[in-house]
Amino acid sequence: MAENSLLVAAIDFGTTYSGWAFSFRHEFEREPTKVSAKNWSGGQLVSLKGPTCVLIKPDGQTFHSFGFEAESKYADLALDEEHESWYFFKRFKMKLFSEGLGRNLLLEDASGKKLSAKLVFSLSIKHLKDDLLKLSENRISGGGLRDGDIKWVLTVPAIWNDGAKQFMREAAREAGISDDKLTIALEPEAASLYCRHLPVEKCGSDKMSLSKFGAGKRYLVLDAGGGTVDITVHEVMRGGCLKELHKASGGAWGGTTVDDAFFNFLSKIAGPSVMAKFKDKHMEDFIDLFRDFEVKKREIRPDKDSKVTFRIPTVFADLVKEVKGETLQDSISKMAYANQVKLVGDKLRVEPDIVKSFFEPSINSIMRHVRELLQKPVNRGVEAIVMVGGFSESLLLQHATKGTFSNLRIIVPDEAGLAVLKGAVIFGHQPSVISERVSKYTYGVDTIQNFIPTRHPIEKQKVVSGVLKCQDIFSIHVKAGETLVVGEPQTEQTYTTSTETQHAMVIDIYATQQLNPKYTDEPGCHKIGTIDVPVSGSGLGRKVMVKMIFGGTEIEVECTEVATGKITRTKVDFLT
Template identity: 60%
Template sequence: MTVFSLSIRFLKDELLKTSGDQIGGNGLEPEDIHWVLTVPAIWNDAAKQFMREAAQEAGILQNMLTIALEPEAASLYCRHLPVEKGDNSRTCLSKFGAGKKYLVLDAGGGTVDITVHEVGPSGDLKELHKASGGAWGGTKVDEAFMNFLGQLAGLDVIERFKDVNMEDYIDLLRDFEIKKRDIAPSKDSKVTIKLPIALSELVREMKGTELKSKIQQSGLGEKAKLTGDKLRLEASVVKTFFQTSISSCVKHVSDLLDEPVNHGVQAILMVGGFSESPMLQEMFKIKFPKLTIITPPEAGLAVLKGAVIFGHSPKSISERVSKYTYGTDITVPFDESKHPWSKRKEYKNGEVRCNDIFSKLVELGQTMIVGQPQDAQNFTPIFDDQKSMSMNIYAAQSKDPKFVTDYGCQQIGSFSVPMTGTGTDRSVTVRMTFAGTEIDVECKQKDTSNVTHLKVDFLS
């Protein structure tokens, strides 16, 4: 929390300082700005809440913050400008009329986020398939490179190098970052990477030999050579660093395109810093020759620029698809003909009920309209003097769980519904909206018409 909040505070303060230099006078105040914080679409609700709390700790007001999903932001941005196709002709997502479908591949440093969008009648975007992806971003290539160095110098040497020489380690990764952006399937030229002197010294200290000798003994022959402080690698070696990441992306996209709901996809929009890699771009052109592969200029900034558009027009995304079956746990009168005895509980008022029933709020794969509550259910207290009802939210990976204890079902959050008056005949209507980037809960007590908006706690 400290690391994330300090990072956000730095960006916030830097923006305010820059605005002061440009505008003159006192510049802008934090409350003058509506802030948008982007997160991967595959992140869960707890991770989104964590980012919101980090932003609040950084001095951003809760009501002045919107959480945006990265592939959606990038998609909005690319709907607003012409972008280059690989064959130097021009195409533009804004020319995609109603009913046209395209897949958004947001390949960043850590994660690869994939969503499928369809253009609506008024130019808004509908999500056709729940967001999916994995940890296949550019840092996977970095990890493969460092593991390769570990095989040459010794994994224990690399670990010590990271611990003792952090600045040199970061410089090494920066140098590799520049080189990996030039690596392409069609290029066979050797790649030269400058190794810090501290790494060679550590090999001498810990292994009692020179790094050059270690590399010569590695069995790589001409594929890896050390000349001075320069490590020269054959292109074929460097290309293997991309293998896990790219093959995971290609397979996942291929599986998605095979699903019936995604039939008719015409283009793949590649955004995010890792999408600027020629290795990733060319492999997608090879594997999906019938689709238009679109990479906008400065693909790494597409999410950032799209977040600004989303902040001004959050309803540009009109429909989303639920990643889980969401529900709450309720009790019902016990029926021994259909309820397991292990769920039976006798309460102090003498009533016998069945516990842990999964009360479905929204179903896995369900299309949800943004701004409209996906579910409204009535709940009544068990006891006359109850002042609140604690409710838990569960997420399940199946469409029709029976109990909250079923396999693949877990509690992800909780909230407390306030109640006034007495008696068990009091009723509260709970309306939940899952279609936004965060879950919203509206509670209305029928006899008083009191309305309360609650935030679900996903972190406790």
């Protein structure tokens, strides 16, 4: 546990940007928010995190670089037309936000070549880990840190499924972080903890601090990152612990949707084939253009009425001429909104309303979802919205939130983009501060029971050891929306052996968003893991008691053989 650790080190592996931070135990005890983090820089863009991109050498195994350095090296290789054999992966985290995730998942790099996702993630985590250790060890006199001195925390979106969380744990293990030294933190929970410790003067212009929220107070955490928007609702408990009121929810509405809109805007001007060639053949200019957009994106204000200027690389205009046989100016003049876009030398001058429109799909989705959440009876009494994550630094998103929810206090902490990372360090020191969560799914076990003609469908009949049974029955342990007390077992169910000679009971764990599933093959039911429980002796009806324990952000299952009292306790294997 963190209490015995000299250092808590957190890695925030984001869709768009990643970073690391740490604090020593004595620093945390003195000032919980005093956290050391790295400053990253690329060109004119200085960031508290670096871009989530990794460059792997042509052998498909050896790490070369990460972040801005990987971007720049790949651009250099592209200039010399030597990039085709290298592997360059960018914004690949969103691949884990999908069903059907398995250990053998492949990722496609910038030029379409494939590598194992586990390898790409583990090499990236290893680099971030080693980079953090280098700086932290400089702070220690008389010798470096031992593995046992460090508690690691890895952040994941709360809306991810259990398989994606396990995938990250296994990638961290391959990166050299042992299971017993790793905690998985949910991003909005980490951000919530950070904001609970912030003094008033660091809570944005409204000067309202969550630290003043006493027992019974409720607030919504809006964690808007690059890829996902993650939303949870918390209630403060006696003693300062936090209780989740509603299961984590959200969607793929993060800041990258704004980048995609800018890319589509340029595609409309120049044509898709020009954009594809520009990205492929002029990578350095492509990267510079989007770094410039990243800076401009952060400056767009709701009241901005002057044009936004983008410097367009000369090769972009040359490509339009080469591919379309017309100048870039001619191409712009044919557009529906030609009077709102002007080319002046190598500068593209764009009316502010067009640039603001890049944000609309994402902001509208977020506002609609938050409104629906706040209308649910379980979330009544929410007094504030806490905005964290890099995209929450957008003044347009802040303006929309304040306008839509004018009856609530809106808290945007200083350095909102670092709230998750710094909160993850706090979570590593105080993992028990989250006392109750809400189950996102109904969890249960696939069972066979005696067939009852008036209750069970005929197609479920199966003869087992001469007895007519009903198969595929969903034996519920936890229902979606049910409150889970951290560390305490949920409903206990007893299962029996179905053959006389079996030496193990294979228990298949299922999950669904339905509240009351009857059978495991109903639409929406997914097998999420399997546990083999050894059973001794012989004969029918040997009993095993099964209970699920939601000890943290992952699930453990405890199986007790009734006859011997022998306990098998294991984490569910969610990956195929």
